[in-house]
Each structure stands twice: as structure tokens, then as C-alpha cells.
Amino acid sequence: MNSRKGFVLIFSLLVTLILSLMLTSFYVQNINESNLAKRFVDSTRAFWLAEAGAAQAYVNFGAASGSLGGTNNTFVAVVTPISGDYYTITSTGKVSRPDGTEITRQIITTIKAGVTDATKFKYGVETTTELEIKGSADINPSGSSKEYSTLDFPDLFGVTKAQMQAGATHAYTPATFGAPVDGITWVDVPSGTLNITSNLTGSGVLIINGNVKFAGTVVFDGIIYVIGTLTMTGNVTASGSVLAESSTTVDTTITGNVTINYDPSKIDTALNNVASLSKQLVSWKSN
Structure with missing residues (x-):
């Protein structure tokens, strides 16, 4: 009788141990699955x-x-x-x-990245109309200007005007125009003339979609492209290239203390901002 009771006790302990091990295993498995999740x-x-x-x-x-x-x-x-x-x-x-x-x-x-070509910008000043250079205005090197040119915006920049505007770093109107002017700056001038009479320092690509008059102190490195009438009369120093896509009945006028230096390196640096507008995804992988 005692041996039977001892057997039952041992059996009960074994069952309890097995159940404990099973519960522990289930618990550990549950914790591991939770951690994995x-x-x-x-x-x-x-x-x-x-x-x-x-x-x-x-x-x-x-x-x-x-x-x-x-x-x-x-x-x-x-x-x-x-x-x-x-x-x-x-x-x-x-x-x-x-x-x-x-x-x-x-x-x-x-x-x-999109392909841009700085060699397409061949002059310090290039305009589709007659170019009037008066006073002490200086274009360097000598002869680095062209009038009555044909300017093809997509050919020059590798993107359309709409793409340039959509990808602009800064977008202004005459009421909001001011610093910063870097990367790609697009200024919409729907009517009248944008008069820049204050100090302005900038770089990159400056697109003015309308008439503009630079009458202040301006220092700019890169490309200035005007889709309208361009007049420079202030203290302007521009290094790179200045282009004016003007009406055939309106002259481009540069007068006063204006210095324009044709600089291919500044043009190339400015175009780096444009190259990203027509970029393409070539490959992709994850680790």
C-alpha cells in the first residue's frame, strides 16, 4: 500500500514537472514570438x-x-x-x-542627373534684340556680347520653362522678391516692371519672367535669364552669363556702372542646380 502511494506521489511530481516544463516552453516561445514580432x-x-x-x-x-x-x-x-x-x-x-x-x-x-552643357552659353551678354551698351558699362572679355540672337530655352538648360519653374528653389513675385537668391530662383512679373533698387547678392540661376530693371547694387554669380525687357543702370557686377529673351520691338539696355564678366566656371556651377530637374532612377536595392 505504501509503495503504491509512493508511486502515485512520484508520478504526480513527474506530471507536475512535465507540465511546468511545457508551460515554461510555451511562455518562452510566446516571449520569443512577441520579440520577433x-x-x-x-x-x-x-x-x-x-x-x-x-x-x-x-x-x-x-x-x-x-x-x-x-x-x-x-x-x-x-x-x-x-x-x-x-x-x-x-x-x-x-x-x-x-x-x-x-x-x-x-x-x-x-x-x-540630367545633362547640361555650359558651352552653350557663349557670351557674357546675349539678347534677342538690339543691345545698347552705354556709359561706363563694361563687358569682359571684349566682344563677349551678341545681339539679335536666337535663344532656345530648352536647348540651353536641358529643361522646359515649366520644368524650371516647378523645380525652382525659390519662387517670387515683385511683392515678395528678396533674399535668398540662390539655387534656382524664379520671379513672375505678370505686368509692369520689377525694379530692383536695393542691394542684392545672389548666385545660381535667376529667371525673371517679365520686365526687369536693375537699378541697385547687385552682385551675382551664375546665369541671369530674362523673359522680357532687360535694363541695367545700377552698380551691377555679374559673373557668368546674362541673357534676355525680349520682344523684337524693345532694346536691351546696359548703362551706368555695370560690369559683366563672362565666366564659364560660374555658368557650369549654376547649371549643376538644373541637372537635378531631369534626373532618372537607374537602380535600387535595400539592405
């Missing part, structure tokens, strides 16, 4: 962050960084030239977890 969610979130960084760098054609949904969810993207017109965008998304660990995902894309 959380890790999968964080990995997916990191991937989305990397995508956001790549998209921002692609649109702006430059480095990007930021956060989405809190400071623990961040992205960093860099643009690196490869060769010629090809670049890579490397974007890393990172999720910082409560336990101190980090989950990262990376996206690497290859893009081809």
Missing part, C-alpha cells in the same frame, strides 16, 4: 524611414536627415557622385528601441 515591426519602420530619406534626397538632390513619428525614428541620406552624371543616394533608417538596441535598414539608389 516587435523586431519585424521596428525593421519595417526603419525601412520606411530609409525610404523617406531616399525620397527627400532624390527630390532635393542633396543630403537629407530628419525624424518621423518621434525622435527615436530617424533617417540620414547622403548623395555621392560616382562618375560623370551618375550619383548614389545612400539612405539609412534607424529605430532606437527602449532596451537600448537599434534596428537599421539601408536603401542604396543610383541616379543619373
